[in-house]
Amino acid sequence: MNGSDAFNPRTILWAAFASMMAAAAFFLLSTYAPDFRLAGEGEATPLSKSGVGFAGLAKLLSLTGKPPAMARDDDDLLRPALLIVPLRPETPEKAVDALIAKREYKATLFILPKWEVAPRPDHRGWDQRIGHLEPVTVNVALRKVAAANIGWESRKAAPVAIEGLAVTAPEEMQWLTDPAPFIADAAGHAIVSRIDTTPHWILTDPDFLNNQGLADPTRAAAALRLIHRLQGNDDAVMFDLSLLRSGNSMNLQKLLVEPPFLALTLALIAAAALAVAHGLVRFGPARAEARAIAFGKYALADTTARLFRRAGRLGSLGGRYAALMRSRAGKLLGAPPGLAGDTLDAWLDARDNTAGARFSELAAATGATTDEAGVHARTRALNDWIQRRKRDS
Numbered sequence: 001m002n003g004s005d006a007f008n009p010r011t012i013l014w015a016a017f018a019s020m021m022a023a024a025a026f027f028l029l030s031t032y033a034p035d036f037r038l039a040g041e042g043e044a045t046p047l048s049k050s051g052v053g054f055a056g057l058a059k060l061l062s063l064t065g066k067p068p069a070m071a072r073d074d075d076d077l078l079r080p081a082l083l084i085v086p087l088r089p090e091t092p093e094k095a096v097d098a099l100i101a102k103r104e105y106k107a108t109l110f111i112l113p114k115w116e117v118a119p120r121p122d123h124r125g126w127d128q129r130i131g132h133l134e135p136v137t138v139n140v141a142l143r144k145v146a147a148a149n150i151g152w153e154s155r156k157a158a159p160v161a162i163e164g165l166a167v168t169a170p171e172e173m174q175w176l177t178d179p180a181p182f183i184a185d186a187a188g189h190a191i192v193s194r195i196d197t198t199p200h201w202i203l204t205d206p207d208f209l210n211n212q213g214l215a216d217p218t219r220a221a222a223a224l225r226l227i228h229r230l231q232g233n234d235d236a237v238m239f240d241l242s243l244l245r246s247g248n249s250m251n252l253q254k255l256l257v258e259p260p261f262l263a264l265t266l267a268l269i270a271a272a273a274l275a276v277a278h279g280l281v282r283f284g285p286a287r288a289e290a291r292a293i294a295f296g297k298y299a300l301a302d303t304t305a306r307l308f309r310r311a312g313r314l315g316s317l318g319g320r321y322a323a324l325m326r327s328r329a330g331k332l333l334g335a336p337p338g339l340a341g342d343t344l345d346a347w348l349d350a351r352d353n354t355a356g357a358r359f360s361e362l363a364a365a366t367g368a369t370t371d372e373a374g375v376h377a378r379t380r381a382l383n384d385w386i387q388r389r390k391r392d393s
Contacts, residue, residue, distance in 0.1 A: 051115075051210065051211050057084075068084075068239055080107075081236055084238065100145065114207065115132065116130040149177075158185060160186075170205050191203070192204070318367050329389070
């Protein structure tokens with residue numbers, strides 16, 4: 001490419017187009033970056049491969065021939081498949097209530113949080129355990145779905161029977177007190193508890209289904225049996241991602257690129273594109289610059305009127321205009337020389353045999369008017385009187 005090609009209009013147009021596309025891509029990626037990071041933050045999500053994540057369960061279900069779906073919006077939540085919902089203390093209660101309302105008659109398994117973890121700086125997607133979450137923190141998540149309190153064993157608990165399999169109890173196992181538990185340990189503590197009469201269940205300890213828990217083959221087999229029992233049909237399982245997005249509050253960037261404001265954004269982009277096209281291509285000849293002060297009698301009168309208006313003196317011109325029209329009417333109608341003022345008004349009134357206002361009345365009203373709009377109306381009436389008498393004479 002030589003020097004002249006660098007400033008070719010087509011080259012500049014393509015460079016501008018590429019820049020706008022790169023800016024749009026950067027805007028979208030920065031807007032949805034928190035959602036894209038869900039898989040790599042090491043949290044208890046169905047996309048996380050850390051110890052507290054549930055990617056292993058999703059992989060295990062895929063090996064059965066029915067890969068699980070990811071519920072990201074309201075339409076997904078209305079499907080009849082079993083929905084697995086990992087709860088987090090920071091999830092807004094309104095978002096959980098909305099999910100429960102949509103899943104009122106549909107099988108749903110809520111999984112309580114358990115471990116406090118932190119990302120490992122040496123390996124993205126992995127985490128390191130800090131310790132067991134305080135019961136009060138777990139209860140914050142629990143009470144968004146049920147009025148209960150969590151309990152936990154600081155010592156090694158006895159094996160738990162899940163669908164006919166004796167499963168080794170997780171470390172520091174969490175449980176609920178439920179008089180009619182769906183699944184309980186040997187001490188009668190609820191591990192899986194049903195919420196009232198709804199098809200909703202609570203798994204108190206996530207280590208039965210998360211990645212570190214499924215490292216035990218017996219737990220993995222028990223996990224498949226438990227999910228099959230809760231399904232109630234052969235539909236594929238779904239993992240909820242809608243609550244994860246609710247933690248990332250809506251901001252101005254998302255409002256611009258999501259309905260219903262997406263239509264407004266597209267309209268603004270189209271308007272900007274038309275404005276650019278208008279600037280690139282001239283429509284018609286260039287407009288010549290007008291003179292600051294135009295030539296001619298009309299321009300002089302117009303300029304004078306503008307000066308009077310700016311000075312605020314138009315309202316005081318009524319009397320002077322009436323005197324000018326009195327003299328003009330006298331000349332046009334043949335008034336005797338020497339008549340002026342009231343004498344001339346009386347002579348003009350005597351020449352008007354039609355019904356309506358007399359010249360003297362119109363002249364007096366014009367002189368008494370002080371507002372601009374009134375002056376215009378009165379002077380027009382005077383001029384009409386003169387034109388009518390001129391035609392009749």
